[in-house]
Amino acid sequence: MKPTAVAVPSSKFTFRLRPIRLAEFLALALLIVAMGLPLFFLLVGSFNLAPPGKAAVYGVNNWVNAFTDPGTLGALWMSFLLSVVRLIPAMILSVLVAWLIARTDMPGGRTVESFCWIAYFVPDFPLTLAWILLLDPSFGFLNTAAKGLPFIDVPLFNPYSFWGIVWVHTSTSGIWFKVMLLVPVFRRLGASLEEAARVAGANTATMLRRITLPVLAPMILAVSVLSFIRGLQSFNTELLLGTPAGIYVYSTRIYDYLQREPRAYGEATALGSVFLLVLGILLFFYWKYLSGDKKFTVVTGQGYSTLRVKLGKWRYAALGGCLLYIAVMMILPLLFLVIGSFMRRYGFFGIAAPFTLAHWQNLFSDPIFFVALKNSLIIASVTALGGILLYSVIAYLLVSRRTVTKPWLESLCWIPHVLPGILLSLGVLWLFLSTPLRTLLYGTVWGIALALILADSPVTTQAFKAGLLQLGADLEEAARVSGASWAYTYRRILLPLLAPIAAAVGLMNFGSALTSISTPVLLYSHQSRPLAILLLEYSFTGELERAAALGLLITVIIGAMMIAGRKLGLRLAGSS
């Protein structure tokens, strides 16, 4: 047999597009279009000096106006101060509560976690009003009760103050969001490291400080960055409590520009750019920390145990502390909110026949209500599922050593978090209108869902990323050695391991989609109006009681979904 020469193409000239590379470039293209373009539109628009509808004239006046405004620096300082003051204790408490729920034998951990979930989704506007009813110096329930004591003759509490704002924030947004994100990663933490620490003679505090917290640092840092920026953008509470006390924050200044006629989007974007700067600085340190020699892997292919720390006699004290915090920060104002929805006038107990069912009846008889409910459920479901699918892939790319565009992907993912909601909505509106898909996206529930998926990118990506950082590379390598493709490995190995995090962020995104106002506000039409916009309309026209009823209803829907979703998540977690 005569040997045959076969021409083998040189591998140097072969370009083989691997699935992961394809996924990377697709993700990058999507993020550039979906996140980068709206930001680009906004930044270009901020240099346009012409009034809306007129031919563009470019210059820097909008930026000069925004930053020479005498109130701007003071407001920025106040925002930083408020954000820092409430971030530090809230982070410490959140880590502690998440640890107690996920890593210790504290009884009732699941109940405490459920309360955190419910608390997060109670609309903050009526909840702030509930705190006013409790704390107002003249008529507040707690101040009135305190004045009954013999040694107190001045009001003890004043919500219209710096500390009043900090307190109410601790109730409306304090630890709930952070605990929700931290518990799944605490759960995923295998006990082997902690056990090794114990064997080496470390006590619980040393183990927490030297093992648990450093291993969970990516998520703790991500949650801190998210919370800090969220704190800077906080708005509703400051508007209700800050204005009477003359406390103005940065987001109020942006709001002012957006309320002017004609609206000053240029100045608002210029001010919003400070958030970009802050994010840039925080991300720099975040990446620097993560890019060192540190290892965060806790789940490997070599066995995995989740033994909990035994608290002994302190377990009931821990539960008592958690329940006390929940009772004061959540149950008390929520109770007032429930009562308020049944009052003829919210908080006025002295009027004749103060209680009524009229607001609930009016809510259900509003012809728009059921249409809005259907829209909201579609939008929230699509947002939750879409977010899980998209951002689990992107997070995988972010932690994969094979990804070459990591910094770009990561930066683009953070953009929605630094743009004030209404500006993001405007950017997305421009984006939708400039694509051929506008008939499918503009004014439809699908378009709103897509915008909400974009808005969810920072939280969802970071949650998945933190979860993936805990998984050892050997899991994937074992699958690959066994002949599994990347897609198969992702679907059968990684995704099930991420199930608890997927369930958590899916539910969180479902809830956010139900309550988000600023994202859909420029994108909805008559047919696609969601419940949150209806809530805004009720608040805008002073129908506070009907707004409270609707807010509670949204909370109940989220509560029901949470129970179903958590059961599913736990089942998946169990099967994985």
Added chain:
Amino acid sequence: MKRIGSVLFLILGLWYVPAVAQTQGSDKEWQEALAAAKKEGKVVVAGSPDPVMRNAVIPKFTERYGIPIEFIAGRSSQIVSRVQTERSSGIYNVDVFLAGPDTTANELYGDKLIDPLKPLLILPDVVDGSNWKDGKVWFLDPEERFVVRPFSSVASLLFINTEHVKPEELRSIKDLLNPKWRGKISTEDPTTTGAGANMAARLYNQVGEEFVKNLYIDQKPVRTRDRRQMSDWLARGTQPICLNCREDDVRPLIKDGFRILEIFELDGVPGTINGSPWLLSVANRAPHPKAAQVFANWILSKEGLGIYARGYGSATARIDIDESYLKSGNIPKRGVKYFDDTAWQWIVTGRREYREKAWKVLKVK
């Protein structure tokens, strides 16, 4: 005598024949417009999220003509921003605007987003000048063609809770500067665009700079941006004097027995009329032009305007709408000279100029 009779007959005939012909012409035109509107299938109206619109106007109009209304509700600024962005991409979604005076004059009219409305008014009930207090439909714009002002009520100057403030304690506008009321007055935040700043502009214009300084700085009024907060404070008496409370927020309080008194004028500041809650205009390149025409005519008719006026509590520019449900103070009196807060020139230049002056006093840029 016979001759006089013939002349009279001729004069009557000259008046009657065109009048009947015009009415029949209008009727025919109206029926044609109605048929075309039904073919268009719907009308898209943009306006404030007003419960009257949702609960009364939309069901009645749909029942009357079988044409559904798509209502885009939101703050005027958000609606205009959305419309302008849509238009820059060639999308024309809105047919009719029910917007506030500033948005209408400075943006809808100023940016040429609206069409002349005058030629579209054909319903006999609307075009008949005898149905209007001024003898004709009240067009507000300089050309008297684009923007209709259907409402004109005497605006409240302030509200007081008489359990805490006796009416005789407030005779003159300067009485507000009594140290007794320091910290007892609430106002919508005057440092940003809105009712609070508009009031400051008006007081600057009518009473002067020193008064604005004394009232808004020295008297330490409590500021808010939530209208409900002000009416709650008024009812509880924590701030028993309210500069920017809204009549429709206060009405339920009075019904619940709170002793709230609406004050329309004080010595030193004349009574004011305004066109609240909205001005009417139709979008140019409207997607449903005939439906827009039918809606615009109906909302100005006795039925349409009557429903809105009763629900909102405003006096209209029509003569044939029952106003017995209003307080007498709300209805402009003949022969009295009022300051018109919705006058075109005041909206376009005056208010802005005085607002800037007031902001300078309040050290706001």
